[in-house]
Amino acid sequence: MRSITGRDVVERIVADIERRGFAWDAETIDGFKAGDPDRPVRGIASTWMATQETLAAAVAVGCDLVVTHEPTFWDHFETPPAGAAHPWYRTKRDWIASRGTTIWRFHDHHHMAFPRDPVLDAFFDRLGWLPGTSGNSVTARTELPPVRLGDLARQMSAALGTRVVRVIGAPTQVVSRIGYGIHDLASALDAARDCDVVVVGELREWDAFEYFRDAGALGRDVALIVISHAALETWGSTALVPWLAQLVPEIPVRSVLAPEPYVLRRAAI
Amino acid sequence: MIDADDVIARIARHGRVESWGPTAAPIDDVVVCWSATAEAISAAAGTATLLICRAHPLSASPTRWDPGQLVEGDSWDARSAGDAVIDAKRALIASSGIAIAWAPAWWDLERSRSLAYVVAGRPDAPVRVVPGGDGAVLVDITPTPFGGLVDRLMTECGARHALTTGDDSTVATRVGCVAGIASPDQIAALVDAGAEAIVAGETVEWEGAPFLQDLHASGRHVVFAALGTATTEQLANAALARRIAEDFPALRVRAISHADPTWTPEDLG
Numbered sequence: 294m295r296s297i298t299g300r301d302v303v304e305r306i307v308a309d310i311e312r313r314g315f316a317w318d319a320e321t322i323d324g325f326k327a328g329d330p331d332r333p334v335r336g337i338a339s340t341w342m343a344t345q346e347t348l349a350a351a352v353a354v355g356c357d358l359v360v361t362h363e364p365t366f367w368d369h370f371e372t373p374p375a376g377a378a379h380p381w382y383r384t385k386r387d388w389i390a391s392r393g394t395t396i397w398r399f400h401d402h403h404h405m406a407f408p409r410d411p412v413l414d415a416f417f418d419r420l421g422w423l424p425g426t427s428g429n430s431v432t433a434r435t436e437l438p439p440v441r442l443g444d445l446a447r448q449m450s451a452a453l454g455t456r457v458v459r460v461i462g463a464p465t466q467v468v469s470r471i472g473y474g475i476h477d478l479a480s481a482l483d484a485a486r487d488c489d490v491v492v493v494g495e496l497r498e499w500d501a502f503e504y505f506r507d508a509g510a511l512g513r514d515v516a517l518i519v520i521s522h523a524a525l526e527t528w529g530s531t532a533l534v535p536w537l538a539q540l541v542p543e544i545p546v547r548s549v550l551a552p553e554p555y556v557l558r559r560a561a562i
Numbered sequence: 563m564i565d566a567d568d569v570i571a572r573i574a575r576h577g578r579v580e581s582w583g584p585t586a587a588p589i590d591d592v593v594v595c596w597s598a599t600a601e602a603i604s605a606a607a608g609t610a611t612l613l614i615c616r617a618h619p620l621s622a623s624p625t626r627w628d629p630g631q632l633v634e635g636d637s638w639d640a641r642s643a644g645d646a647v648i649d650a651k652r653a654l655i656a657s658s659g660i661a662i663a664w665a666p667a668w669w670d671l672e673r674s675r676s677l678a679y680v681v682a683g684r685p686d687a688p689v690r691v692v693p694g695g696d697g698a699v700l701v702d703i704t705p706t707p708f709g710g711l712v713d714r715l716m717t718e719c720g721a722r723h724a725l726t727t728g729d730d731s732t733v734a735t736r737v738g739c740v741a742g743i744a745s746p747d748q749i750a751a752l753v754d755a756g757a758e759a760i761v762a763g764e765t766v767e768w769e770g771a772p773f774l775q776d777l778h779a780s781g782r783h784v785v786f787a788a789l790g791t792a793t794t795e796q797l798a799n800a801a802l803a804r805r806i807a808e809d810f811p812a813l814r815v816r817a818i819s820h821a822d823p824t825w826t827p828e829d830l831g
Contacts (some may be wrong), residue, residue: 310764344772345779368748379750384780447827459723459824478621482645495767498791499742501649503597504621504647506823510600511650519824522767554771554789559828562718 297543299325299358299395306399315406323402326365328395333356336473336544340533342551343396345385345399351549352392359549360537362403362412362492362530365389370397403529404430412529413473416494419528420452423473431480431521433487435471442466442490442516449492455524456557461505462490462516476522478504487556490516494525523553563588564810566612566661572809578669582619585612585661592815594803596796598662598670598818600654607658614802616669619655620648632689671805673797674699678739680718680797681711681761689739693764695751698740708732708759708785715761715820720795722788722822722829725764728785729775734759741794745772753777753784760784763791793822 301327303556307317324438326343337488338356340347342363342556366373366382373382406409410430417423426435443464450458472484474493480500484491485508496519505517531548538546554560566585569592573579585706591611595602598615606613620642622783642648655662678689678701688699703711709730716724735760738752744762746769752760766787774786807815 301757342768342772344775346775349779363772367769367776369769373746380792381750381780385776388780392600399825418762442618443827443830447830450827456826456828457725458826460826461823464825464830485647486645499762499795500621502792503599503617506597506820507600507621507651508643509649510604511647511654513647513650515647528826554727554767554775556717556727557826558712558724558787559826560722561713 294353294505295543298331299328299334299397300330302334302337302358302541303330303397306537309540310406313406315402317406318401320463321401322370323398323400326361326371326396326398327389328393330395330397331393332357332366332393334395334544337502337541338549339530339532339537340416340549340551341547343468344551345388347551348389348392348394348396349551352394354547354549355392355545356480356547356549359394360399360530360533361396362398365396365398399533402524403533412526415528415532416525418532420449431473431475432483433473434484437469437471439467439469442468445490449520452456453520453524455487455521455553457521457524457553457555459519460461460516461502462514463507466514466516468516476499477501481517485515488515490518492518492519492520495522521553521555523551527551564813565589567665569612569614569806569810569813570661570663571778572806573663573668576671577665579668580618580664581661582622582655583661584659584723585663587661589661589757590651590814592803592813593808593818594798594799594806594815595820597820598655598664602820603654603658603660604817605829606660607829608658611660612810613660614663614665614806615744616664616666618664618666619793620651631666638684639717648667655689668802669795669798672801673697673741673795674739676798676801677741677794678737679740679763681737688785692748692755693736695740695755696745697745698738698748698752700736700738700752700755700757702736703734705733708734708787709757709817711737712787715787719789720819720822721793723790723826724794726786726789727771728759728778728783732758732783732785734785737761741789741797742791744770744788746770749773749784749786752802756802757782761787762786762788762793764788764792764812789790790824792820796820
């Protein structure tokens with residue numbers, strides 16, 4: 294039986310997307326980012342971020358095709374800092390090649406080529422919020438039983454397994470309607486208008502924080518909860534596994550979790 | 563008599579300035595604060611004051627991650643139209659009777675340098691601008707374990723939290739400083755210049771953070787701490803206020819800082 298290659302896997306992914314009525318947009322950052330697409334694949338790892346540590350974990354469980362959501366070379370458009378001639382870029386690229394790993398990025402179509410955004414749905418599901426959520430992706434709204442903002446933040450921290458939960462708003466403020474944003478204030482404005490609290494995974498501080506700081510002083514008690522980007526999206530990469538496994542039944546498909554990059558440190562009292 | 567336009571013309575030599583209020587009117591006071599918060603505006607209302615800030619008073623949201631260069635989103639006016647918080651802020655500015663000047667480039671004169679002085683614990687510490695670092699600077703310090711350095715900085719800067727990567731026991735003698743957002747390019751330039759530790763306001767979690775993780779995996783154990791963009795950039799307020807005071811000795815000039823508005827579930831006990 295002919296071996297399956299990374300290119301074969303991607304052809305099945307694209308074919309399934311097109312079969313379900315979604316177009317494969319040629320103007321995309323999705324694609325092969327490192328390694329040899331025509332190399333036979335023994336196993337597939339799905340992960341949020343293809344750091345060297347994550348790639349090593351994938352190799353350790355026999356996966357040589359890594360499907361990653363975020364960039365491999367530290368730039369959304371894969372233009373490495375200090376350029377492709379820099380030793381660090383070469384170091385990582387050589388490391389990848391030496392392990393026989395191939396990396397394919399699945400970001401744009403991961404969000405867009407399904408009836409509902411599976412990345413956000415996996416996040417809602419992790420929190421137990423899917424039943425109360427209407428709408429799709431970042432335009433979704435979640436209705437919860439009224440809860441104090443402080444308790445909501447605690448619940449999110451526990452459910453997501455992260456300490457990186459920063460909040461602007463009064464802890465005793467009662468909230469029930471949750472909206473979402475992407476990574477800047479402009480994307481969060483719609484939610485800020487009709488929700489009690491806006492949840493964002495990684496948010497640019499220098500415009501958004503000031504907006505929410507002012508909101509309370511200006512009579513609009515909308516709160517902000519900022520979690521890490523990893524805590525928002527890593528669940529989507531895990532949830533991808535069953536879909537990939539049914540497209541590629543010949544070889545194992547595994548989830549490899551990318552560790553959250555930050556440790557949150559609190560000021561000494 | 564000095565009017566706000568006189569001061570604005572002086573700071574406009576260093577870059578773009580946008581202003582609101584009666585800038586042609588005489589002033590007695592200048593307030594230098596990173597953010598023209600609703601609270602700061604209300605406190606100055608009715609006085610002959612020019613308030614100079616770096617964060618846009620109406621949260622105009624740039625569309626590009628360009629440290630040191632703000633590029634306004636062409637969709638901001640449309641996105642913010644009818645927003646209750648923005649409209650209330652606009653009305654507050656109009657009713658306050660004070661002049662406000664947004665001068666982001668002016669902060670670059672002292673921004674990262676001021677952070678470096680705090681890192682070194684000396685206002686006269688030699689600070690080197692890093693070639694290709696887009697304003698990033700290096701400062702040498704007495705050998706200090708990274709954990710202790712971050713704790714001291716959080717106390718001195720008023721940061722309630724820091725997001726860190728790397729080992730607390732790493733001893734730092736050369737620290738890279740970027741007040742505000744640190745791009746992967748700036749991180750790369752600092753590491754190339756010998757930084758063992760980097761202190762910044764924030765970085766892009768899906769670009770800067772994995773770059774640091776991969777440096778660590780390749781044996782370059784650079785430690786990193788994000789203290790907050792407002793927290794780090796407002797360290798420049800005092801030095802900037804001195805510049806105004808030297809140029810306009812007849813004016814009362816003061817620098818004010820804002821408290822970190824964020825909390826975490828652990829802060830609640």
